[in-house]
Amino acid sequence: MRILYLHQHFSTPGGATATRSFAMARALAARGHEVTLACGGYEGAETGLAGPFHRGRREGSVDAFRVVEFAVPCGNRQGLGERAGAFLRYAGRAAGLALSGRFDLALASSTPLSVALPALLARRLRALPFIFEIRDPWPELPRAMGLGSPGLWWAMDRLADAACRQARAVIALSEGMAETARAHGARLVEVLPNGCDLHLFGPHVPPWRPGCIPPDAVLATYAGAHGPANGLHQLVEAAARVRDPRLHLLLVGEGAEKRRLQAEAAGLRNLHFLDPLPKLRLAGLLAGSQIGLQCLAPVPAFAEWTAPNKLMDYLAAGLPVVANSPGRAARLLEDGPCGLVTPPGDAPGLAAALDALAADPARRAALGRAARHQAEQRWDRRLLADRFCTLVEAAA
Structure with a gap:
């Protein structure tokens, strides 16, 4: 099966951010699937690619799957407007990849919620089925924190409705997130939480601490x-x-x-x-x-x-x-x-x-x-x- 894995914030363990999509893409490839992972340039992430960008993208093999990285920088230090612009630019580039490539299934992993846009567009124009993964529920969390505006929350609600209703399945990281997916109309929801990398972390790892910490602290x-x-x-x-x-x-x-x-x-x-x-x-x-x-x-x-x-x-x-x-x-x-x-x-x-x-x-x-x-x-x-x-x- 040819799978397009859409995750804007992808990182290998060489980076400082979450590596769930790396682990899942590698597992899919080990099962014999042909995986293309499309990402942007997230602050603290390490995509595994080092070559120059050509027309705003670069690609190559990472572990056992293909990575396509778009030159769309994004990070927590950006303001809300700047981050929103990065979300939409990535969605546009990923949509072009989804419509031009030959794939059997798309897997859209949120956040940001805008990752659902290329999946929905490919479903409409190419009849490409997709799975929607909720790693943070939007707009529920921004609304709970008072970030954004009622108009923005309304628009995100409609996008979440479309993503949950049109996805073949929704994967949620907690039962609470699964409830938000059902509220948006999802029919098939599975809970699959974050996991532990027992090889990378554990008592077998040599200890280290920075020099600013006293030895007996x-x-x-x-x-x-x-x-x-x-x-x-x-x-x-x-x-x-x-x-x-x-x-x-x-x-x-x-x-x-x-x-x-x-x-x-x-x-x-x-x-x-x-x-x-x-x-x-x-x-x-x-x-x-x-x-x-x-x-x-x-x-x-x-x-x-x-x-x-x-x-x-x-x-x-x-x-x-x-x-x-x-x-x-x-x-x-x-x-x-x-x-x-x-x-x-x-x-x-x-x-x-x-x-x-x-x-x-x-x-x-x-x-x-x-x-x-x-x-x-x-x-x-x-x-x-x-x-x-x-x-x-x-x-x-």
């Missing part, structure tokens, strides 16, 4: 976006409140809020910032950390509508997790248990949880063992990739 690491949705000002306040002098917090990543966070943290000796790290380097950092940090802004919709990759990385690394996320993430951490959960928006609670784990290495070790066990038993990405392939083949 208890290191709590957050690795992810620094945007409004992440609410990282809570970690800045928590760092100011912790009492254990050995405890240090490290925030790794990039985003629109990073400069403001650094200004807020001025004078705090136990809070540090790093630029995004390639996944291979991040694996060493997590091996050299004692706690994983999961933080989100106090938005009620986040309880069931998010599925953070960083949480899977922490579990795979065998780290106890401190999180302020209710709902799905809280249930996951309570199973084992493999972490501590504090109420959303409660920076003092975050500080108290961090102090409690810093003072109790035996408890940290027990929670970390439970985290790795859960990663191996429930979230092994290889098993989830097999399920993904089966769903794609059945839908086709």
